[in-house]
Amino acid sequence: MGDSVLTPQSSVPSAASLAERLAAEVGAGVVETSPARLAEVAVDGAVPSVLVTAATREQVGRAIAVAEELSAAVIPRGSGTHVHIGNPPRRYDIALSCRGLRRVLAHDAGDMTVAVEAGVTLDELAAVLRSAGQWLPLDPPRPEEVTAGGLLAADLNGGLRFSHGKARDYLIGARAVVGAGTLVRGGGSVVKNVAGYDLPKLLVGSFGSLGAIVEATFKVRPLPAADAWFAAPCATLADAASRALSLLDERMAPYALDVCDAATADEIGLPARPHALLRLGGEVADVNAQRDRLATLLPGCDAIVLGAAARGFGLAAPVSCLLGLLPGDLAALVAAIEVEARSFGVAVRLLAHAGSGVARVCLEAEPAPLPFLRWLRFAARQRGGHLRIERLPLEHKREIDVWGEPTAPLDLFRRVKEALDPRSTFSPGRFVGGL
Amino acid sequence: MLSPSLQSKLTSVVDKKNVVVDPDALRVYECDGFTLEKQRPEVVVLPGSAEEVVEVVRLLAAEGIAFVPRGAGTGLSGGCLPVEAPVAICTSRMNRILELDARNRRAVVEAGVVNAWISRAALPHGLCYAPDPSSQPACTIGGNVAENSGGPHTLKYGVTTNHVLGVEIVLPSGERVQFGGLTEDGPGYDLTGFTVGSEGTFGIVTKVFVRLVPLPEAIKTFLAVFDSVDDATASVSGIIAAGIVPAALEMMDQTIIEAVEAAYHVGYPQDAGAVLIVELDGLAAGVEVQAERVVAVCRERGAREVRMARDEAERGLLWKSRKRAFGAVGRLAPNYCTQDGVVPRTKVPDILRAIRAAAEKHRLRIGNVFHAGDGNIHPILLYDERDPDQVERVLAAGRDILAACVDLGGSLTGEHGIGIEKMDQMPLIFSEDDLDAMRRLRRAFDPDERCNPHKIFPTPGGCVEVKWPKRGVPA
Numbered sequence: 013m014g015d016s017v018l019t020p021q022s023s024v025p026s027a028a029s030l031a032e033r034l035a036a037e038v039g040a041g042v043v044e045t046s047p048a049r050l051a052e053v054a055v056d057g058a059v060p061s062v063l064v065t066a067a068t069r070e071q072v073g074r075a076i077a078v079a080e081e082l083s084a085a086v087i088p089r090g091s092g093t094h095v096h097i098g099n100p101p102r103r104y105d106i107a108l109s110c111r112g113l114r115r116v117l118a119h120d121a122g123d124m125t126v127a128v129e130a131g132v133t134l135d136e137l138a139a140v141l142r143s144a145g146q147w148l149p150l151d152p153p154r155p156e157e158v159t160a161g162g163l164l165a166a167d168l169n170g171g172l173r174f175s176h177g178k179a180r181d182y183l184i185g186a187r188a189v190v191g192a193g194t195l196v197r198g199g200g201s202v203v204k205n206v207a208g209y210d211l212p213k214l215l216v217g218s219f220g221s222l223g224a225i226v227e228a229t230f231k232v233r234p235l236p237a238a239d240a241w242f243a244a245p246c247a248t249l250a251d252a253a254s255r256a257l258s259l260l261d262e263r264m265a266p267y268a269l270d271v272c273d274a275a276t277a278d279e280i281g282l283p284a285r286p287h288a289l290l291r292l293g294g295e296v297a298d299v300n301a302q303r304d305r306l307a308t309l310l311p312g313c314d315a316i317v318l319g320a321a322a323r324g325f326g327l328a329a330p331v332s333c334l335l336g337l338l339p340g341d342l343a344a345l346v347a348a349i350e351v352e353a354r355s356f357g358v359a360v361r362l363l364a365h366a367g368s369g370v371a372r373v374c375l376e377a378e379p380a381p382l383p384f385l386r387w388l389r390f391a392a393r394q395r396g397g398h399l400r401i402e403r404l405p406l407e408h409k410r411e412i413d414v415w416g417e418p419t420a421p422l423d424l425f426r427r428v429k430e431a432l433d434p435r436s437t438f439s440p441g442r443f444v445g446g447l
Numbered sequence: 448m449l450s451p452s453l454q455s456k457l458t459s460v461v462d463k464k465n466v467v468v469d470p471d472a473l474r475v476y477e478c479d480g481f482t483l484e485k486q487r488p489e490v491v492v493l494p495g496s497a498e499e500v501v502e503v504v505r506l507l508a509a510e511g512i513a514f515v516p517r518g519a520g521t522g523l524s525g526g527c528l529p530v531e532a533p534v535a536i537c538t539s540r541m542n543r544i545l546e547l548d549a550r551n552r553r554a555v556v557e558a559g560v561v562n563a564w565i566s567r568a569a570l571p572h573g574l575c576y577a578p579d580p581s582s583q584p585a586c587t588i589g590g591n592v593a594e595n596s597g598g599p600h601t602l603k604y605g606v607t608t609n610h611v612l613g614v615e616i617v618l619p620s621g622e623r624v625q626f627g628g629l630t631e632d633g634p635g636y637d638l639t640g641f642t643v644g645s646e647g648t649f650g651i652v653t654k655v656f657v658r659l660v661p662l663p664e665a666i667k668t669f670l671a672v673f674d675s676v677d678d679a680t681a682s683v684s685g686i687i688a689a690g691i692v693p694a695a696l697e698m699m700d701q702t703i704i705e706a707v708e709a710a711y712h713v714g715y716p717q718d719a720g721a722v723l724i725v726e727l728d729g730l731a732a733g734v735e736v737q738a739e740r741v742v743a744v745c746r747e748r749g750a751r752e753v754r755m756a757r758d759e760a761e762r763g764l765l766w767k768s769r770k771r772a773f774g775a776v777g778r779l780a781p782n783y784c785t786q787d788g789v790v791p792r793t794k795v796p797d798i799l800r801a802i803r804a805a806a807e808k809h810r811l812r813i814g815n816v817f818h819a820g821d822g823n824i825h826p827i828l829l830y831d832e833r834d835p836d837q838v839e840r841v842l843a844a845g846r847d848i849l850a851a852c853v854d855l856g857g858s859l860t861g862e863h864g865i866g867i868e869k870m871d872q873m874p875l876i877f878s879e880d881d882l883d884a885m886r887r888l889r890r891a892f893d894p895d896e897r898c899n900p901h902k903i904f905p906t907p908g909g910c911v912e913v914k915w916p917k918r919g920v921p922a
Contacts (some may be wrong), residue, residue: 126479234690295733419633
């Protein structure tokens with residue numbers, strides 16, 4: 013057991029003994045070993061020995077303590093909508109679902125804060141907040157499935173980030189179970205707080221590599237009186253991007269400033285042409301005033317109803333990646349994408365949060381996507397940006413670094429991981445740099 | 448004592464005039480805005496560039512010498528007090544705005560750039576840097592990063608961490624590294640977000656990548672005058688309940704009103720129990736609608752008067768009186784100590800009662816000027832430092848007030864940091880496991896704990912006075 017730090021691959025416990033210990037320590041009812049259930053929680057083709065569906069943070073703690081005792085590797089998960097992001101796991105013994113931690117712990121409407129357990133879905137959370145005229149202004153895909161824990165672990169955001177910021181900006185406190193099954197907390201339950209290191213920031217975007225998030229406290233906002241989408245068809249994708257970005261120079265305060273190509277427009281229920289998409293919200297008077305300005309700023313612009321398809325864009329695609337650039341560089345790069353996609357012979361679909369310089373780019377599995385992806389990463393790097401490949405068939409994942417160039421020295425990431433997960437129990441190998 | 452050879456090496460890196468060793472000159476560096484404790488460093492080094500910071504830190508690393516980073520010294524929790532750290536490295540000479548990209552709403556600045564300079568440079572482009580601590584004419588962005596500084600406008604716009612996209616930092620080893628940068632969503636842990644608010648314990652931040660925000664189309668600033676603090680706090684709740692997030696929502700009580708009026712002649716009624724400053728900003732159409740609602744809410748809750756600033760000059764005066772309120776209390780007593788605590792917004796009346804109780808119990812005069820919308824209180828405890836008994840009472844009252852914040856579900860600090868001041872109270876809000884995890888994370892950046900040692904974390908065994916005999920004897 014003590015050797016596992018040096019030789020993490022060694023002494024993997026037998027599936028039966030692992031299940032037995034977990035059943036004894038965590039509870040027989042929460043441990044599953046049926047092949048069908050385990051296949052559902054496979055990650056990049058790796059099937060675990062056991063699925064534990066915890067209902068309390070204590071159960072999460074005990075499961076992790078058992079895992080460390082038996083040198084078993086754990087991949088924490090919520091609904092599993094984004095668990096595909098990352099390298100193939102180096103080891104995977106226990107799938108630890110936090111989906112059963114489903115309590116809303118506190119909603120203090122007057123304080124504009126809400127505390128939930130990690131397994132609460134965003135739709136469940138939204139319903140609680142809506143009853144008090146509030147919302148958490150984040151719009152990741154599939155809110156009916158995505159859990160609070162998953163939102164944070166995978167740092168999921170949508171177009172609202174342009175006006176309202178990201179998940180990190182609303183998380184004011186969090187609890188996670190880290191190495192040795194220890195429960196740690198950072199932040200608190202007040203909207204302004206600088207006591208202690210900002211552990212919640214580390215957990216956001218940690219993709220299950222530091223621990224299992226079990227509780228989160230968010231600050232929330234009043235629901236806007238008006239919230240509406242507008243769309244303008246454009247001749248080309250580059251035209252859509254530059255027209256959307258030109259609005260940044262005017263006295264407009266859009267909630268979101270997105271663009272999509274023709275194929276994406278078709279997929280999300282718009283005419284099959286490139287579009288500039290605009291979300292306006294706030295006081296009714298604000299939305300009306302901006303809508304009036306749009307008549308001259310963005311001719312051809314119409315009110316639309318944008319369904320869930322737009323929010324879930326790209327999740328079902330066989331190849332999907334996330335591009336991060338300066339907003340001003342986006343128009344040039346999407347123009348290049350249109351051209352290069354043709355020369356590589358790949359069919360690209362794209363939805364960009366243009367105001368934030370972020371775009372989701374999707375491809376089919378055939379023809380082989382890697383040459384195009386390599387070009388796209390190079391083009392992003394040239395502009396000081398980056399490309400994270402999220403969904404990719406396993407055989408390709410082995411040929412390319414899905415994460416790309418780290419945003420800080422890898423050695424520091426390693427030391428940060430070791431501080432919370434010294435035995436590399438959590439999602440080993442999956443994070444940036446194979447951590 | 449630092450060896451003469453090290454001193455001469457430091458001099459060869461930064462030039463003689465930028466190595467301060469004269470005891471009188473060092474007095475400037477013996478404390479920050481938290482003046483209850485003082486400790487003079489042996490040497491202050493003022494590097495002019497990140498390259499010089501690297502060289503200085505390497506020299507210190509080679510000899511295992513501890514150091515503290517220092518910006519403008521406006522901190523309020525003793526965060527840059529050199530405790531068992533003979534060297535202070537001051538970033539104030541590194542004060543260039545390196546890049547201002549209006550199109551992408553970004554700026555890259557050196558750590559010693561003064562907060563207000565960024566907004567001044569961005570103004571012609573219709574942009575500003577949103578976090579605006581009251582010390583913004585003096586405090587540096589590097590210090591803001593260390594403390595995760597806030598300010599009145601953070602209610603709507605967020606604090607420093609919401610506006611910093613990347614930092615360049617010289618680690619205690621002397622290695623110069625960058626976390627994050629101009630673009631978002633890059634691969635890896637959010638070390639930028641983790642560094643913001645780390646109180647200078649990870650290294651010396653030399654460069655900061657910030658986000659700029661567009662100036663609002665319209666701003667309306669109101670002064671609402673109340674007979675009682677309770678009416679004013681009820682109005683704060685009413686404004687929030689009406690679905691409005693003002694840009695700022697600030698309160699001053701009678702003690703502060705008196706001092707501020709004497710200093711700035713804003714026209715505050717001397718007999719008012721409390722005033723609120725409410726600022727709305729955004730698109731003109733929406734601000735107009737919200738303004739009517741704010742006025743109605745305040746009147747319904749007993750506002751004696753609700754006055755709108757007629758022009759920029761009046762608005763400027765209101766904000767000057769608010770942001771310089773701390774200075775104005777100098778008229779009331781020789782010394783003052785500004786506390787910083789947080790409670791859930793709806794608990795503001797409870798904490799104000801607790802503050803009144805602490806004032807009575809410890810026989811002190813305490814004024815309140817604070818970010819009511821955030822529940823971030825700033826009781827100002829008046830005293831005379833020549834009277835050791837008063838000093839003891841100020842410290843005791845501060846502890847009582849913070850304990851009350853914690854009891855009400857709040858925190859020890861909203862924007863000033865733990866520093867030296869509150870480290871022993873950390874166990875009130877964090878478990879030993881929480882603190883252990885934080886200590887281990889600190890060592891990921893600073894394995895020897897040489898950068899700003901003896902801060903944030905409670906000293907083992909509790910009382911700092913025992914571990915560090917110099918403590919508790921204010922000069």
